[in-house]
Amino acid sequence: MIGEQLTLDLDGWEGPLDLLLNLARAQKVDLKEISILALVEQYLAYVERARTLQLELAADYLVMAAWLAYLKSALLLPRDPEIEPSPEELALRLQLRLERLSAMREAGARLMARDRLGRDVFRRDAPEGLRTARKASWSAGIFDLISAYGRVSARTRPVMHVVQDREVMTLDAAIARIAALIGSTIDWTMIETFLPEGAGEALRRSALASSFLAALELARQGKVELHQRGPFEPLYLRVPA
Amino acid sequence: MTPADDFARAVEAVLFAADEPMSIDGIRAHVGKGDVRGALERLAVDYAGRGINLVRRGDRWLFQTAGDMAHFLRRSREEVRRLSRAAIETLAIIAYHEPVTRAEIEAIRGVQISKGTLDVLMDAGWVRPMGRREVPGRPLTFATTPGFLTHFGLESRRDLPGIEDLRAAGLLDPIDLATEELAVEKPGDDD
């Protein structure tokens, strides 16, 4: 929006406030003492001249012109106490705005004129540079160490399995034993009756398992009959009727 | 020169070798325990009036050539970018008013900020966004950086040229956007 629209001045203006400030500066050095009314006149004349030259003005210049025309009439007309803020107050605000913009413009120029790094003052062009070396400090305690060794040992130490020698009754022995004993029984007889007497608990369990398999084998051969009332009930054997 | 003690020598060497301005904590990380600030102040005195100066910029310190040596050192290549008038004014407004919103900058200048202006200042490393203002719309505010102080040779923002006078004159008071708009842009905002 800003830029070349107002080519009456070769530099162009940075907006209507910039134009006002330049007009004000031409009027007086101290912005506090400028005549706002005269400034308004100058601005309006400027805009009028741009119009006659058929220059295209940006909207904000026209907006400013309209507002200044209002301010001018308010300053000239008899004071209406109802209107707030008063025209004098508005004029003062405009003057303060111009002062502030002027101050900032001057401050910018003073900043640019300072001894600037890389233009007026210089740092070393090839500093050695500072380095930060990361040094790792490893943390591990004795417990970490020995438990790690325990873990490795447990994982890789060959495990030796020793099976104890025990008394057992083989399937063949059980078949022979039941086949021999069944002949002398007539009635249903519990399978436990066929186990060897006086056997220790381990041998008894082995004998029971083998005898059960033996009973199944003999039943398959038709040499015994099996009977059980229900699951987990005693198992009975007899010679087929 | 007056002989420097070993601690001051270490501070001197570290700052000399550094490729960035250094804070006291940054220096201490290299030189260890000791009165870094005291050493810096002594060194600054040692170097006052020499061709090299030790200067403070914000909370960081650096060696740089003395300002009056500029004519021996200016380089043929133009290293410092030329700023547009809009950018210079915008930078000044940010520096003297920070933190400041874009709308406030525009109110002071009476014109919209064109697109690249803030970008140029941020790209130069002089300006950065600094939080939002807790008003409706939560506009972003802008402020200067440590790099701004370093580039323009300011110990702190208090050293901004004429800042005390401007403040005393009320020219750095907070911008009342409502009245500024009333004064200039009331009939129709341009943004």
Place this chain on the structure above:
Amino acid sequence: MTPADDFARAVEAVLFAADEPMSIDGIRAHVGKGDVRGALERLAVDYAGRGINLVRRGDRWLFQTAGDMAHFLRRSREEVRRLSRAAIETLAIIAYHEPVTRAEIEAIRGVQISKGTLDVLMDAGWVRPMGRREVPGRPLTFATTPGFLTHFGLESRRDLPGIEDLRAAGLLDPIDLATEELAVEKPGDDD
């Protein structure tokens, strides 16, 4: 420092800002007519014993940080890190079996060790190479260092608990053993 005259100050500033060592002619191109050599010699005296020295290399001059300040320019920052499981196991194997070759470590661990693992242990100062084993290939053996004993609070390696101690302390990983019992040793008791 003793005040330097303006010509010496210019030489000082030019050398400071230079991006490489400068010859007397090169300096003169910046500072103009004057006794450059005399200025350099005075500056060298000024800076003797400071953290920065002006030194001559062949026919060129430069500022550099004093040699005895070099250690301040490098800052080492300690970062405490935990050893990886592989590293601590490897360390334990070395401690219990030293001197031990890499292949032996792998056989004992039942897993290959990655390249960095031994490096980490050597970097920590706990392990060092200790001669070669006189077998085909002459593999390097590794052993622990005195620093290892110090770090782990051991008088000697004999203070390391034996395998029976570990078992008694329940450190032979009872969970793994229990699993193995279930899988393999059901019918009868083990050991």
